[in-house]
Amino acid sequence: MIMAAAKQFVNFINKTPSPFHAVDEIKKRLMTAGFTELRETDHWNIQPLSKYFVTRNESTIIAFAVGGRYEPGNGFTIVGAHTDSPCLKVKPVSGKIKSGYCMVGVECYGGGIWNTWFDRDLTVGGRVLVQNNGKIEHRLVHVQRPILRIPHLAIHLQREMNDSFGPNKENHVCPVLATCLQTELQGYPCPREALPGAPQFEKHVPSLVSLLCNELGIEKEQMLDFELCLADTQPAAIGGIFEEFIFAPRLDNLFNAYTAAEGLIESCLDQSLQADTNVRLICLFDNEEVGSQSAQGAASTLQELVLRRISAEAKNPTAFEESIPKSYMLSADQAHAIHPNYSEKHESNHQPGFHKGIVIKFNANQRYASTAITATILREIAKRVNVPLQDFVVRNDSPCGSTIGPIMSAKLGIPTLDIGAPQLSMHSIREMGCTSSVSQAINLYKGFFQLYPEVFSSLKF
Known part of the structure; x- marks a missing residue:
């Protein structure tokens, strides 16, 4: 039992x-x-x-x-x-380009141990508000594969890493989604600054918007807004040599x-x-x-x-x-x-x-x-x-x-x-x-x- x-x-x-x-x-x-x-x-x-x-x-x-x-x-x-x-949540305007990478801006929610989010295979889950035949619907989405990662800085470039690691939550806790080069090769534009009054889909990385729309079977114009949490893709598991622990x-x-x-x-x-x-x-x-x-x-x-x-x-x-x-x-x-x-x-x-x-x-x-x-x-x-x-x-x-x-x-x-x-x-x-x-x-x-x-x-x- x-x-x-x-x-x-x-x-x-x-x-x-x-x-x-x-x-x-x-x-x-x-x-x-x-x-x-x-x-x-x-x-x-x-x-x-x-x-x-x-x-x-x-x-x-x-x-x-x-x-x-x-x-x-x-x-x-x-x-x-x-x-x-505690988790990382996608910002209302999340599309970023940094040093040739397409990034997703996130906000720290609650009192998380944020260094544990580094070097994890991350995905997104949450809700999307969808316009469908004149009605506004609440739809759940959970991408079932790793699409994001927050990489650590190599110890060669920060020798004190093992003594003290305190990332700046704005500058360093920002996950990588793709390279700009591969984004363009796949036929997607890189994120750009959203103009005033722009539709919601223009406020985020186009490839991420496309993925969410494919998951939900909708067009990008139907996406009114969303609330997305980042999550680890490694599943929860029963662990320990005697299978007495829950790792989750x-x-x-x-x-x-x-x-x-x-x-x-x-x-x-x-x-x-x-x-x-x-x-x-x-x-x-x-x-x-x-x-x-x-x-x-x-x-x-x-x-x-x-x-x-x-x-x-x-x-x-x-x-x-x-x-x-x-x-x-x-x-x-x-x-x-x-x-x-x-x-x-x-x-x-x-x-x-x-x-x-x-x-x-x-x-x-x-x-x-x-x-x-x-x-x-x-x-x-x-x-x-x-x-x-x-x-x-x-x-x-x-x-x-x-x-x-x-x-x-x-x-x-x-x-x-x-x-x-x-x-x-x-x-x-x-x-x-x-x-x-x-x-x-x-x-x-x-x-x-x-x-x-x-x-x-x-x-x-």
Whole structure:
């Protein structure tokens, strides 16, 4: 079971080079499991024992299953995660010529370890807005071959390369697409400065535009705009001599986006939903890596609006407010496993390891939203479903990252716990996790959805 779950997750990663692909794949899994798509612009008629999902920007998705005994004012059982990862994104005007090369201008998105993007075989994936018979369509594209590369400078020309490598993100992190010579021999013009009012296809390297159009089966004049992420073409893989590791891009945080969705789906396969008094939700947001300050980010009103619409009750105008103290949220984002070569970076009593369970993350300065109460609730659930847990806190002399947990809990007032699976190489182009974490996370989230109302009812304060 451990290996089967890990392999299914690896297949998911290989299909999802962008948040748009991640949401699309999760939508497919939800629809196969009987979930119905809602639109924000429509009137909703939410019914007990029904399952729904709604998207925003095609990069954020909220899915929920309504308990058979749910009434407005009851609680919400929530797992929150995010669909984005640090990457390079193609600039709005990307065509460049440098020293006889056709280059693609890119923008650094999030806090990536950018030197890991050098000397990798890169491609592009994302969405293209297409005009088709008077309609504007959202189309996904994922070029399945290496077309770009950011080459390192030879050590002969920079002897201190192994001592200190800090590339200038504007000048040095710019991928090569082709030589100008070969571009012209193949019958393509080299990129040139786009004139004011120029159509979108003139703002990029013509050969790249042609490739995208061929992938989508459209003419260049139909291309209205696009959002493209660079991605490594080397597929995610199961690795290690005992096949215990996952070597993959975007573990942070497609791991929790995927396992949260699987946990929700699996929680509805038995009869437990019939007796549930709560609504089970997953909220998978875009733009966490850049602060969540967007219409589709965790700092937006999206989650609150969805919860209010589910709670709407003409006879009880305070149903939403009543639901908040009965609710509970897991903020699921990856955690730092102990690094064998940098073990001094971890606090001595908090050193999460592979295969040892999902990590609860604490921070007294509220970089994580965990409290003794929220931790106790999950520990009780984890004990019942036989999933081990670990604790993590950063050293006092170390910086600490953050998650959507503090953002959402402060905005809504819902008790929240920050958790994640242990991993290494966080924010590298290729990260490292362990195979057992996949099934552990799915089982924990499944158990959380099924058991939280019962555990909450046992609280005597």
